[in-house]
Amino acid sequence: MFALRAxxxxxxxxxxxxxxxxxxxxxxxxxxxxxxxxxxHLLVANTINASGNSSNIFVGYGAITYxxxxxxxxxxxxxxxxxxxxxxxxxxxxEMTRFSLTPDEFVFLDSSGVVLAPQVxxxxxxxxxxxxxxxxxxxxxxxxxxxxLATGVADSGTMFNxxxxxxxxxxxxxxxxxxxxxxxxxxxS
Numbered sequence: 208m209f210a211l212r213a214x215x216x217x218x219x220x221x222x223x224x225x226x227x228x229x230x231x232x233x234x235x236x237x238x239x240x241x242x243x244x245x246x247x248h249l250l251v252a253n254t255i256n257a258s259g260n261s262s263n264i265f266v267g268y269g270a271i272t273y274x275x276x277x278x279x280x281x282x283x284x285x286x287x288x289x290x291x292x293x294x295x296x297x298x299x300x301x302e303m304t305r306f307s308l309t310p311d312e313f314v315f316l317d318s319s320g321v322v323l324a325p326q327v328x329x330x331x332x333x334x335x336x337x338x339x340x341x342x343x344x345x346x347x348x349x350x351x352x353x354x355x356l357a358t359g360v361a362d363s364g365t366m367f368n369x370x371x372x373x374x375x376x377x378x379x380x381x382x383x384x385x386x387x388x389x390x391x392x393x394x395x396s
Contacts, residue, residue, distance in 0.1 A: 209395055213246065214239075214242075214389070215239065215368050217237070217388070218235055219375075220233070220234050220235070220384040221233040221375070222382040224340075224380050237388075238372070242294075242389075243366050243367060243368060248365050249367055268355050270310075271308060271353065273306065273352070273357045273359070275306075275352075275361070276303055276305070276306075276347055277303050278347065278348055279301055279349040287348070287373040292371060299349050299351055299362070299366075303347075306336060306342070308334060312336065313332050314334075315329040316390075320333075320388070331390040334352070334387050337383070338383040338385065346374060346377070347374070348371060349370060352367040353365060353367065
């Protein structure tokens with residue numbers, strides 16, 4: 208019996224800049240993220256090139272093209288590491304904004320996490336995105352990757368993964384460097 212397995216993780220580097228120019232850096236550890244059931248729709252549709260279907264139902268149905276961030280729920284702050292996240296949920300709980308991702312922002316990794324040469328494919332990829340001082344200011348508790356028919360409009364497209372995290376009070380003194388690492392494997396047992 209074969210089983211396709213997808214494992215995701217993420218980490219944030221928070222860079223705070225004070226009024227006098229001093230910088231404080233907080234390196235957060237790698238943490239697991241949750242691959243949503245709807246990720247299978249992205250995999251299957253792109254495997255069979257559903258966007259080329261003659262019925263035009265899936266025209267433009269593409270790969271991961273957006274990173275969305277949200278404020279989540281204030282109630283999560285009591286125990287941010289134990290938020291109930293249904294794998295069937297298809298949108299962030301409270302999306303604030305999203306950022307377009309280009310194919311060049313994705314890199315392939317080998318099994319130890321080393322970036323591969325541009326012409327080498329693998330079963331593992333990473334995307335890195337920096338939320339600058341003017342991006343997504345507010346209370347952040349969740350984010351996800353979106354593809355399919357995703358646009359710049361909140362809650363559009365197909366959610367690939369969903370991450371909830373402890374509250375980050377994002378303002379114009381904070382830059383967040385976010386890395387998301389996804390690996391696919393086949394369990395042959």
